[in-house]
Amino acid sequence: MLDLNLLKKDIEKVINRLKFRGFNFDQKKFDTLEHKRKSIQIETEKYQSIRNNLAKKIGYLKKNNENYSNLLKESKELIDKVKNLENELNLVLSELNDFLSMIPNLPNENVPFGLDSENNKEIKKWIPKGISSNFVLKNSNFVPKDHVVIGEKLGLNLSIAAKMSGARFSFMHGNIAKLYRAISQFMLDLHTQMHGYTECYTPFIVNQSVLFGAGQLPKFQNEMFIVSKGSNINNIYDKEEKQYLISTAEIPLVNTVKDSILSLKDMPIKLVAYTPCFRSEAGSSGKDTKGIIRQHQFDKVELVQISTPEFSYQCMEDILQHAEKVLQLLEIPYRVVLLCSGDMGFSSAKTYDIEVWIPSQNTWREISSISNCESFQARRMHAKYRNNNGKLEFVHTLNGSALAIGRTLIAILENYQLENGDVLIPDVLKKYMNNQSLL
Template identity: 50%
Template sequence: MHDIKAIRENPAEYDALWAKRGLEPQTKKILDQDALIRKATQVMQEAEAARNKSSKLIGQAMAKGDKEEAERLKTEVAGAKNVIAAMGQQVESEKAQLDMLLASLPNVPFEDVPDGESEDDNVEVAKWGEPKEFSFEPQSHDDLGTALGLMNFETAAKMSGSRFVVLSGALSRMDRALASLMLDMQTEEGFEETTPPFLVWNRALFGTGQLPKFEEDLYKTDGDHYLIPTAEVSLTNTVRESILDADALPKRLTAHTPCFRSEAGSAGRDTKGMIRQHQFNKVELVSICKPEESEDEHKNMLRCAEAVLQKLELPYRVVELCTGDLGFGARKTYDIEVWLPSQNTYREISSISNCGDFQARRMQARYKFAEKDNRFVHTLNGSGLAVGRTLVAILENYQNEDGTITVPKALVPYMGGLETIG
C-alpha cells in the first residue's frame, strides 16, 4: 500500500519511479480521487459545525420562549444531519475506490535499483564457485532420479496430474535432510524457527501483496481459506495489526513449509522435472525491522541464504533485479541462481526482497518510535532455500558417470552416514 500523504507531497517522484517499472503516470487519478474525498470531508465537517452551532442556539431560543426560532433551528439541525449522513457515505465510497486504486499499484523501487525492462537487464553482482567440468555428458535431475527409481512423475500424475512428483528412499530422505540443514543454519543465524498455518484468509494475502492482483496463481478452498504460495505470507502476517516494541526489532523468523502455486502465468515453462511445480517445500526467511535497519538486514539475509549453497559447495551467482523485473511488493531484490550442468546455465533458487513499508501499511504493522508516535516497520523476505531446487542442484552437480549421486559432505550426517545414492 502507498502513503497518500507522500504521494500528495511528491507526485512527480512517484510517477518517475513507477515509470521505471513501465507504468504510465498514476498520480493524477490518485490525487483526483483524493480531492473528491477531501471535498466531501470538508462539506461534512461544515455541516457538523452548523449542526453543533444550531443545536446550542435551540436551547437559547427555548429559554427565551421563541418557539418559532427553535423550530427553525431544529429544521436546520435535521438538514445538517442529512448532509452529514450523505457525505459520510460518499467519503466511505470514495475512500474505498482510492484504496482499491492504491492496492493495485506495485511498490516503487529504491533509487539505486538498476534500470531495465526485463530479466535480461538484471545485473550480476557476485559469483561463487566454479562449475564442475564433467568427463561425460551430464544428465538432467529428472533423468537421474527416474533411473535411480527414486523420483516418480508418472505415479504422481495418476493421483494429482502434471507438475507433481513422488520422491522415495534416499531422495525423500535428502529432501528432509536439506530442510533440517537449512533450519539449523538459519536458527544459528538468529532466525526463530516457526510453524505457521498453511491455510490463510484473503486479508493475509492482501497484506503481503498476493491479493488482489495474483489471485489466479493461488489455490482457494471451498471455504474462506487459501493455501499459502509461500511461508512469507504466514510469517509476515504474524505482526499484522500490531504495535511492536522497538527493542524487539529486528524480528527474524524462519519456517519449513509446503508451498502451493497454480503457476497460471508459466504455461509451457519448465514442465519437465522439478523446477516448477504446483507443490514444493521451502525454508523461508522473514525479517521485520525498523526502516533504518532494512538495508543492512537485506544484506544479512542474502548472506544467510548464500551460506547454505557454500556449505553444500554448489556454484552460484547473485544478480540484482532491474526495475522492470521486480516483484509486485519489492523495492529491491537479489536473486541467487544455482548452476545446473544439464542446462549449462544458472537458475533461480532464492529471491531476497526488501519491501520497505509497503506490506506493513497493508497489514497495519507498526513499532513504537516515541510517545504517541507509532511508525510502520519494514518487511523483508526470501528463500533460505527452496528445498526442491536445492535437491535438483545436488543431483546434477554431484552426479557420477555410472548414474550414482555423491552426497555432499555437509549432508552426510543428516543422511545417517550415507555417502552415495544408487
C-alpha cells in the first residue's frame, strides 16, 4: 500500500509514476474522501475538546458541592455527538483504505517505461558450454520434441489428471515423478546449504488478512481458490472469514513478519519454502493449453528476504544470483529480463524475470520472477524495524522463484533430450536419482 502522506504531499508525482504502469489514479475520488476525512476529524477533535473542558467544569462543581445537572446533560449529548462522528470517521477511513488498497506500487526510477512485455529489457544471457549460440545441442541434428511427447514416455499422464480434476492439472508416475522430486530437493539443498536461507514449512491455506498483506487481495480475488469448510459446503459466502489456497509461498513467508517490530541485527531475514501453488486463472485464455506450462496446481521453491531499505536492492541482486545459480548448475540456457513499468506485478517496485530456452518452441519462457516490493507489503502488514536512531521504519520485502518446478522439468526434458526420446539426467541431480544417468 502506498504511503498516504506521500499522496498528500506530492500527489502529482505519484499520479505521473502510476501512469507509467498504465494505472489511472482517480484524483477526484481521493480528494473527496480526504476532504471528508479531514472535515470529520476536525469536527470530532473540536467536540472532544469541548467535552474535555466540560468534564473539568463538572469536576470542579462536584468538588464544591454545586449543581452540575445541566452540564451533565450537555456532556452526555456531546459524548453521543463524538461517538456518531467517530463512527462516520471510521466509515470514511474504511472507504479510503479500500481505495488505497487497489492502487499498485510505484515503479522504481530505474524501471524502463512501457505498457507490456514488448518493452522489457534484456539484461544478460547465459549459455552453457557445449551449446552453440543458436541453442542447438552439440552433435545433434534432430528436430526437438516437446515436453509432452517426451514426458508421456516417462510417466506424464495428462488424461488421468483431466479425469480427476479437469484441464490444466498433471499426473506423473515412475521416472518423471522421481525427477520432479529430485529437482525440488536439489533446489532446497542449494539455497539452504550454499545461499544461507532458512527452510520453512508453511500452511497452504491462509486467511484474507494474510492475502491482503501480501498484496493479493482485493486485487486478485478472482484468481484465487476459496476453501469451503464441510459445514459450509453450500455457502462459501458465509459470515466467517474466507480462507484461500496460496498462489505462491511468498504469501505465508512475507507474513511471518506481520504486525512485528524487527531487530536491525536480524536482517536480512532469508527464508525458503517448497510448496504447491494454486491459481484459478492459469494464464491467458487459449494460451498454452497443451502440456504443463500453465497449471491450476503447480509447485515452486520460493525465496523471500526481509531487509532494511538501505540494502534491499543489494538483496534483490543476491536473490537473482541465487535463482541463476540453479540454472547454471543444471546447465540450461537462460536470459535475465528487466520488466518494464506496465508488465510488473501489483506489489512490485522492480522485477527481473529469468527465462529459459525451450527448444521445441524456439523461444524463451519465464521460469522465475524476482521482485523488490520495497515497503508496499510491509505497510499493509504493519511490519517495521527500529533503525540505528531508534526510529520505527517499514521493512522492505523481496521475493523470487528459485525455481518453478514444473517449468524446470520442462526445460530439462527438452534441453537434455536425445533423438531416441531418452533424457540425460543433469549431473547435479544424479545423487537424488540413485546415480541414474538416463531416463
